[in-house]
Amino acid sequence: MAVRHFLSLLDFTPDELRALIARAIELKALQQQHACGEPLKNRVLGMVFEKSSTRTRVSFEAAMAQFGGHAIFLSPRDTQLGRGEPIEDTARVLSRMVDAIMVRTFEHEKIERLAAHSRVPVINGLTDLVHPCQLLADMQTWFERHGDIAGRTVAWIGDGNNMCNSYINAARQFDFALRIACPEGYDPDPRLLAAAGGRVELTRDTQAAAAGADLVVTDVWASMGQEEEQARRERDFAAFQVDAAVMDAAAPESLFMHCLPAHRGEEVTAEVIDGPHSVVWDEAENRLHAQKALLEFLLAD
Ligand code: CP
Ligand code: NVA
Numbered sequence: 271m272a273v274r275h276f277l278s279l280l281d282f283t284p285d286e287l288r289a290l291i292a293r294a295i296e297l298k299a300l301q302q303q304h305a306c307g308e309p310l311k312n313r314v315l316g317m318v319f320e321k322s323s324t325r326t327r328v329s330f331e332a333a334m335a336q337f338g339g340h341a342i343f344l345s346p347r348d349t350q351l352g353r354g355e356p357i358e359d360t361a362r363v364l365s366r367m368v369d370a371i372m373v374r375t376f377e378h379e380k381i382e383r384l385a386a387h388s389r390v391p392v393i394n395g396l397t398d399l400v401h402p403c404q405l406l407a408d409m410q411t412w413f414e415r416h417g418d419i420a421g422r423t424v425a426w427i428g429d430g431n432n433m434c435n436s437y438i439n440a441a442r443q444f445d446f447a448l449r450i451a452c453p454e455g456y457d458p459d460p461r462l463l464a465a466a467g468g469r470v471e472l473t474r475d476t477q478a479a480a481a482g483a484d485l486v487v488t489d490v491w492a493s494m495g496q497e498e499e500q501a502r503r504e505r506d507f508a509a510f511q512v513d514a515a516v517m518d519a520a521a522p523e524s525l526f527m528h529c530l531p532a533h534r535g536e537e538v539t540a541e542v543i544d545g546p547h548s549v550v551w552d553e554a555e556n557r558l559h560a561q562k563a564l565l566e567f568l569l570a571d
Contacts, residue, residue, distance in 0.1 A: 315371070316371045319344070370393060424437060431493050434452070450471070
């Protein structure tokens with residue numbers, strides 16, 4: 271059978287994604303009893319990080335350790351990747367030594383090339399296009415509070431970035447309505463948007479996007495690699511902050527999510543991220559459990 275990769279939510283069927291979320295919730299309970307066993311004993315995950323990370327690195331490393339396996343952190347600074355060894359050759363070599371490869375990089379096309387030359391599963395730990403592992407955690411966080419998200423309404427406020435694109439894919443796979451409020455010039459990927467059809471609406475008005483929404487989500491205004499655009503983005507995004515007025519427009523029981531790291535006073539006020547609607551700490555923790563379910567799905571016998 272061809273090796274399965276997880277480069278985007280679209281690589282798995284809706285049923286597979288729902289099964290992963292259910293398993294993640296089970297694994298969370300098992301971990302609390304220290305009873306998740308060692309399904310990946312002696313297995314090794316190679317982790318290539320071309321951008322910074324706290325959550326993704328720690329959650330994958332902890333996941334492999336808790337499952338009886340091991341993870342190796344690889345950065346371009348001290349591997350041959352940083353000295354120009356082709357990504358295809360890196361994929362061929364790593365995949366003869368490790369059981370799976372996680373990659374965080376810039377161009378999405380790079381992870382596709384790596385996967386095309388890998389004998390083992392490749393997992394997307396964030397590219398400029400999408401961040402699918404974060405969506406597994408976000409969906410787990412929703413499901414454990416409210417059950418299935420099908421038929422609900424999600425409001426995305428802010429940049430049409432990799433997280434926004436991932437929510438567009440999630441709207442398709444999990445069958446929810448998505449309203450995106452972003453400034454002109456910062457729209458999400460047009461192909462992903464077109465493929466999502468009528469499930470996704472684009473507006474320039476945060477109140478219109480948030481009205482009655484069950485879940486409100488945002489992310490930084492300047493992503494990794496866009497640091498030089500920070501000042502311009504602060505001006506362009508000034509009207510796209512998630513504040514109390516936005517949360518007041520949403521449904522009374524609405525949740526607030528943010529993949530983190532967050533900038534209080536920019537994309538979200540302290541009042542919201544530290545307030546009663548916010549589930550960002552569970553969301554961060556669920557990276558661990560959701561990725562354990564993913565690793566088990568891709569690797570366990
Ligand atoms: N949310 C997320 O991916 O965080 P890190 O950049 O810390 O991995
Ligand atoms: N959009 C952000 C997400 C960080 C987890 C970035 O790409 O930097």
